[in-house]
Amino acid sequence: MKMKTTTAIVALAVAGAIGMSSAPVGAATLLDFLKGNKAAQRPQQPFAGSLDDDTSAFPDPAAPARPLPKVTGPTYNAYKADALRWIAASKFASSSQSASAAAIEQPEATGSIQTISGPASFDAGAEPRAFMADVKVRAPSEVATAIEKYYATHQGLVWVDANGVSQKARDAMAALADAGSDGLDPADYAVTDPDGAMTDADPAARQKRLMQFEIEMSAAVLTYVQDAQRGRIDPNRISGYYDFKRKTVNLDAALTNVALSGDVKAYLVSRNPQNAQYQALKAELARLKAVDGEQEARVDVAPGTLIKPGDVNPELANVVAAIRQRGSDKLKLDHSLTLASYQGGADYAPEIVELVKAYQTENGLKGDGVVGRGTVRVLSGGDSHSAKINKLVVAMEQMRWLPKDLGPRFVFINQPAFKAYYYNEGREQFEMKVVVGSKANQTYFFQDEIEVVEFNPYWGVPRSIIVNEMLPKLRQDPSYLDRLGYETSVGGQQMSSTDIDWSTTDSVDVRQPPGSDNALGQLKIMFPNSHAIYMHDTPQKKFFGRDMRALSHGCVRLVDPKKMAAAVLNMSVADVDQQIATGKNHQVKVPEKFPVYVSYFTAFPNKDGAVEYFDDVYDRDMYLGRALDATRKARHGQG
Structure with missing residues (x-):
């Protein structure tokens, strides 16, 4: 076969950025690559250099490969306040x-x-x-x-x-x-x-x-x-x-x-702002300012604590003390014998594991008995009094960036909560778990309009994944994508991945056809934006079982995408199933466009108006606080 080399510099057509775990070099399928499935690895023939069209089907070992490029996301800046x-x-x-x-x-x-x-x-x-x-x-x-x-x-x-x-x-x-x-x-x-x-x-x-x-x-x-x-x-x-x-x-x-x-x-x-969400934040701020934050004694579990069943850890005494203080009456009654017999030991015995599991489940966490970051936060009573006030001030500042009225119908994605909420007629109809971008591949904070649902979608592999994660593999084995059935093209011309000289080229369009292993699952909900972010299905359901779900490459994975698609299209889940059952890639426009808020609030009210607090997974509150401080100094002639 005649081998082609190309050094075309063509912008990658990005259909979206989704989250995948880091991948081994020798993965057998792209899904294995994305899942990190070591069991499916198999050795590959090495490949290096460029291929000579005229003289040989083998690469010239003397031809140096271009250094591996890197695609990076936005950075955080030292804030320049208005003069x-x-x-x-x-x-x-x-x-x-x-x-x-x-x-x-x-x-x-x-x-x-x-x-x-x-x-x-x-x-x-x-x-x-x-x-x-x-x-x-x-x-x-x-x-x-x-x-x-x-x-x-x-x-x-x-x-x-x-x-x-x-x-x-x-x-x-x-x-x-x-x-x-x-x-x-x-x-x-x-x-x-x-x-x-x-x-x-x-x-x-x-x-x-x-x-x-x-x-x-x-x-x-x-x-x-x-x-x-x-x-x-x-x-x-x-x-x-x-x-x-x-x-x-x-x-x-x-x-x-x-x-x-x-x-x-x-x-x-x-x-x-006059919307209900802002008013709930304002009421919570007034409540916290009216009480003495030091009145309630806190039992704190040391930050960074990690205790697994069978471990020996002196922090276990604080874990049990916190459950005694904050557990419900029912929980304490159900585990009264365990609580009464515990003498402050460091052994994480089975009966204490069951106590912790019950407390985790009661607080909306995964009941696995592992005392990690999320459990420590809940055991310690969440944020301190002053930290809650700071989160409310940040949240109220951010509400001013959004419309004064969010509208009667909208989808609200709150990244720190790892939740998506569907509102209709001004009321929350349902919520669901989501996976958002990892700290290295953060989901943006913006608003847009939901326009279309695509069934049996193609996955346009983002340039960041191709360059940062796939390119090293492709330089060793250029046939990699061919074997997986992926489509590759340069400058609009489709060609075999084997025919591309990956040692000098990285600007290539790659997409995965619809199928059971498609990274986007069975559908995606689109609100076209410059960040190529959307909501979508995923074959990787296990991530929804985690408490901390900042794990993707930037897009928003839904635990129940059919329910969300049915809501935005004004149809039933059965109708959605029929659209998927065609097996064909096609799009259905929503009857009427409406807003989606891809947001970041570490303090936000639930449907009952009670404010909930979340971890600052991207440290954005910290950077926003610095910006507010810079503004204060500029206004008062400081610094």
Whole structure:
């Protein structure tokens, strides 16, 4: 057979990134490769170098192979916070006199100048804005621009009236001081009441202080409005694992609305998300802040503890003590003899194993008797009081990146919970276990729309798997994919994997035809996105039995894909089975597109509104916390 060499550089057509365990070099099938099935290995003939079309069917041993490439995912960045800039308040002072005169003498020629009537208006004859020449206030760029635009087109004041600080200003200050109830930092919006500092009788000094207060209040209020609606940070600057178009907040309208509002406090509070999930987080934050976090004595099992049946480990005493403290009355009654007879020994005896298994099952863990990371976390009562508050603050920040209303129908995937939830008519209909990306192959955080379900799918092998995991094998045995029945092509031209010189080429399209061993199983649910992430079936069911399920290459595996497919297609599971039974690869569009939120929340309410807490499997809360800290320092002139 004539052998071909190719060095084509063609972008890999990626149909998705799914999770597989690391593979041995000599696996007999790709499924064995993906499962790490050593029993199926068999020796292969070595292959190296390139093949000469004209002179020989054997590779030239002198031809060096190109060094193995590596495909890497996004990294985490040192967060660059939004810079503040000075508000050009002197322009308001220089233009106030002429604008006022023009409005009096030629009102028909000054349509762009508006007067806010009511107690917030200052006596035009006093010209208080003439005292803005010395005002010094910094604010985020969008806020500064909105303030400059507002005061250039409105004569009146918003926060100062003829008596000084207005009641509206005091109401707004009270709302800003309570920003912590919405997970924001009140220090970001703190403005000093100038009335308390005015001890002199100099009218000019008083006017200057009031004008400084006027602009400071507008800056604080607009900063709050912007933070409440879109969040304090831009998640895309943290890492490429976030994919959100940052919201644009209409600050011009906001300041006008505030000026006209009869209840400024209600207006400001309403800028925060109003969906049920956010409100549950807010209520939980208030509850935790109202109690003393140190009241309850904690029994902690040492982090990193691993105890298997038959082991001897001194931490076993803390394990049993924690079960005594946190186990249900029924569990303690069922195992009362074991609990009564235990004397603090380190031997992990069978009766203690059964006690631990019962506690694991009671807490939604796999009842295997192995005291590992998940069990230790539950035994220790989960997160500390302060850690829970931090997780709530992070969760409330992240909720601001999502739509204010999540919609009546949506799928919500929460990666740290390893769960997918289907909502319809605003209520959770069901949840199911999922497998998400490993820490080395993280699932992204983004939102999209579910569009189609593909039955009996092809698996387009992701470039990361080809390059990082398969290429070393293919350089030894280029016939590997041919034997497995995989399709390979370069530049749209299908060819045998044996005919490809893998020592110089890695940009090749590889796909697995539908079948019982297909890595995507019987179906996939697609919401086309630039990350090639979707929900799908899998032949590897064993992973759903684990508590920690960050195990894939990035896509989301469903424990019950037929149930999810039936829900999104508005059909029965029997109808789904009929679609699969054709054995043919085909797609069915959903009757109507609706949102899917591929999210990352370490604190989130369940369907009953009770907030649950989860491990930060990717350390994203840590990076987000650093971004919030960088923003705080930028706003307060630190660092």
